[in-house]
Structure formats: structure tokens, C-alpha cells
Amino acid sequence: MDLTLINVELKPPGEPMKTARRFVHTATTASLTAVLTGAAMGGATAVSTPQDFARTGSLRIAATAGGPVTSPPRGVAAQWVDTTDAPSGITVKLPGRAKVEHDSFTLSGKTYQIRRYKVSVGKNKVAFEVVDMHGADPKPELDPAVRGAAASISGTITRNQPLKVAGHSAREGRITFDNHGVPSVTLVRSVAADDHLVGLVAGGPATDEHGVKQLYQQLTSSLRIP
Incomplete structure (x- = not known):
């Protein structure tokens, strides 16, 4: 979900110039014109098409320096959607x-099936994973899960600590790694949920660790275990 910060300048006939700055999804200029005319006017003027406004006033839209942003700004959280592992x-x-992906997962010498749900937000990525433990206790696997995540990307663990999540045992880690020459960071939380092992992951370039943390906080705070 790429977002771009744009400047909008509108001058309806007989009225002073109005300006606004908005985060919007990547789209065509025509689509932005239709959406942002009403936004910058505070909803006071309804414009059905870009052509209508072009006949009655002036409009200029320009992306700010930096182009697409890699993490959602404040207010975009409402666009997050419930994702349930059936x-x-x-x-x-x-x-x-996200569509479910099926994969195998080796933990402490045993192979388990994993269901993974992934979404990209610019250059950052968010993932939700569920492993069926088939009656085995997932708590002893919390630390190996964090270490396994680091090993899978040839990363270095800089934090690995226990915690409780709604009464469930959990483990949280921070991993740094090189992603094709780009210094990157991944935040991971493993949760023992009855006979399931849940993984919550957010990662991206180290230069946008603040954005990664925002994604991670929204992801982890939304976890609901029945």
C-alpha cells in the first residue's frame, strides 16, 4: 500500500486560493483531482468530475519531495482489516x-505446517503466522522460534526477551540483517496460544525503523486469541 504526500492548490472562481496536504494512495492525477477537490475544500463543494472543476476554477496537484512513504501516517490505521486464521x-x-500461504516450518528438529499471511506497506512488510503444534506444548519453542527467524535471514539478534500477552507466554526479538546490501531490521513476537504457535513480524529498512515499530505496535496490539 504505497502512500504519497501531495500538495493541493485550488482556486474556485471569485474565491481565494485554498491549499491542503494529504496522504493518498498511489493513483492517477485524474483520480486524485476528483478526490482531493472536495477534501481541500473541507467538503463544502461537491465536484463530480475533474473536468467540471477545470471549467470553473484552477487546480494543481504535486507530490512533495520524497515521493511514496514507507509507513502509514497517523489516521491510516482505520484501513487495517481483520485477518482470521480459520x-x-x-x-x-x-x-x-492477505491471502494465506502454506509452508513447512522446522523447529527443534521437528517439521510443522505453517499458515502465513503477509502484506507489504511500501518497503516494509508485515506478517501473521500460525503453526499447529498438534498437541505439543508451544512454550518451549518460543525462544527457538525467534532464533529460527534470525537464522532464516542470516540476521543478528539484538534483543530476545520473554513477556506475557493476555496471559499467554511469549517471546519478543529484534533482528538486524543485510537485505541485498540494505541494512534492515525485523521485529518479531512469538506467542504460545494453547496448541498453536503464533508469529507476528514487521520488518523493513533500518532507516525507517520508526515506521517498522509503528506497524509492529499496531499488529501486536490487535492480536485476539479465542
């Missing part, structure tokens, strides 16, 4: 709709 009933909110 077999377990475990739910989180993700910044967009």
Missing part, C-alpha cells in the same frame, strides 16, 4: 488483505 480462530489486523 483453523485456529486467531485474529489480527493487517494493513490490507
